[in-house]
Amino acid sequence: MSRAWITVLGATGSIGVSTLDVVARHADRYAVFALTGHSQMAVLEAQCRQHDPLFAVVADAAQAEPLQQRLQATGLQTRVLHGVEALAEVAADQRVDVVMAAIVGAAGLSPTLAAVRAGKRVLLANKEALVMSGALFMQAVRNSGAQLLPIDSEHNAIFQCMPRNYANGLGQVGVRRILLTASGGPFRDFALEDLAGVTPAQACAHPNWSMGQKISVDSASMMNKGLELIEACWLFDARPEQVEVVVHPQSVVHSLVDYVDGSVLAQLGNPDMRTPIAHALAWPERIDSGVSALDLLSTARLDFQAPDPQRFPCLWLARQAFDAGGTACAVLNAANEVAVQAFLDGRIGFTDIPVIIEYTLNCLPPVQVEELAQVMLADRQAREHAHRWLANRA
Ligand code: NDP
Numbered sequence: 001m002s003r004a005w006i007t008v009l010g011a012t013g014s015i016g017v018s019t020l021d022v023v024a025r026h027a028d029r030y031a032v033f034a035l036t037g038h039s040q041m042a043v044l045e046a047q048c049r050q051h052d053p054l055f056a057v058v059a060d061a062a063q064a065e066p067l068q069q070r071l072q073a074t075g076l077q078t079r080v081l082h083g084v085e086a087l088a089e090v091a092a093d094q095r096v097d098v099v100m101a102a103i104v105g106a107a108g109l110s111p112t113l114a115a116v117r118a119g120k121r122v123l124l125a126n127k128e129a130l131v132m133s134g135a136l137f138m139q140a141v142r143n144s145g146a147q148l149l150p151i152d153s154e155h156n157a158i159f160q161c162m163p164r165n166y167a168n169g170l171g172q173v174g175v176r177r178i179l180l181t182a183s184g185g186p187f188r189d190f191a192l193e194d195l196a197g198v199t200p201a202q203a204c205a206h207p208n209w210s211m212g213q214k215i216s217v218d219s220a221s222m223m224n225k226g227l228e229l230i231e232a233c234w235l236f237d238a239r240p241e242q243v244e245v246v247v248h249p250q251s252v253v254h255s256l257v258d259y260v261d262g263s264v265l266a267q268l269g270n271p272d273m274r275t276p277i278a279h280a281l282a283w284p285e286r287i288d289s290g291v292s293a294l295d296l297l298s299t300a301r302l303d304f305q306a307p308d309p310q311r312f313p314c315l316w317l318a319r320q321a322f323d324a325g326g327t328a329c330a331v332l333n334a335a336n337e338v339a340v341q342a343f344l345d346g347r348i349g350f351t352d353i354p355v356i357i358e359y360t361l362n363c364l365p366p367v368q369v370e371e372l373a374q375v376m377l378a379d380r381q382a383r384e385h386a387h388r389w390l391a392n393r394a
């Protein structure tokens with residue numbers, strides 16, 4: 001069997017590292033075409049030494065030159081490229097079979113779309129790309145015949161519980177509802193009046209998952225579940241009322257599909273992203289991911305609760321944005337990215353995050369989307385409005 005060439009966009013991040021862990025377990029199946037990083041050059045250099053990619057991509061020339069020299073000095077042939085066009089090139093190169101889209105945030109949209117348009121097997125971790133460009137993204141998948149496989153643990157679980165022909169329409173294949181599980185994050189049981197004063201370190205200390213900072217804050221605010229609700233609607237062509245969010249603190253049931261005959265199929269496992277990564281890499285085969293077997297006896301309990309709208313306004317803002325349609329989800333996403341960064345920088349409190357998002361959504365009535373330029377414009381305008389809120393506040 002010839003090896004599949006893989007590009008890992010966002011190799012230096014949490015998902016990127018887990019992806020390379022799985023890839024390294026299957027050197028007979030996968031060869032690394034390109035790895036990309038943004039700020040962590042030492043991590044990228046070590047990854048290049050271990051995986052010997054044809055290309056490494058960094059943000060700018062000032063990073064590229066020293067990395068190229070260091071790699072050459074040890075006899076590696078890896079070529080170091082830089083800039084956003086280079087990200088799209090290593091995603092779309094005709095030699096590439098699989099692209100892991102694991103850049104965080106809107107920065108991942110253009111290389112992820114490049115991979116989709118080139119008809120690759122695209123492993124989608126970068127949910128923000130799909131949230132921003134929804135209909136255009138899915139149309140690009142259909143046009144190119146790309147294989148889109150979800151990495152988000154919930155969506156990967158739903159995919160595993162869906163019948164193969166779900167693209168015919170959920171009603172046609174007997175699916176009644178999708179049950180999207182959420183851990184509730186670190187503040188699930190926090191006193192509401194204390195939420196305004198929580199620190200970035202507290203927000204990033206997720207009880208079950210180890211993840212990058214941005215998604216950790218999104219999990220704490222439940223904007224992550226809002227983005228995932230939108231993601232589920234696009235991936236599975238579901239209406240929002242067909243997706244029910246259920247808080248499940250143990251993060252063992254990764255999501256469920258409810259059928260009209262009363263059957264509910266769930267996917268369970270230890271909370272470790274190597275499971276969905278290995279699933280999507282090898283699908284429809286199964287390969288070892290390095291994740292230990294689930295011990296149901298030590299799990300003992302599986303609890304389920306309804307999400308609290310007062311505690312998690314971001315979830316409802318996301319739902320409203322999806323209902324509003326057009327550019328609203330791009331605006332929601334951009335405002336959230338600015339707000340989360342401001343929170344991580346200590347400029348605002350945790351409870352200011354939904355305030356900034358709601359303000360920005362009110363500033364920019366949704367526009368119907370015909371082309372990507374409108375999405376990018378909405379993203380830029382939303383960032384300007386959110387920054388204006390921050391400036392006025394200061
Ligand atoms: P991390 O912050 O750990 O990693 C982000 C990656 O993107 C890093 O490689 C980073 O490079 C790179 N990056 C950051 N900014 C830019 C930019 N402007 N241009 C190019 N590259 C950039 O995030 P995660 O791995 O946690 O998350 C990645 C994506 O996967 C997100 O969309 C997240 O929502 C999604 N996801 C993550 C899960 C998880 O368990 N971590 C679970 C489900 C989904 P560097 O580090 O070198 O700066």
Ligand code: MG
Pocket residue numbers: 152153154228
């Ligand atoms: Mg998830």
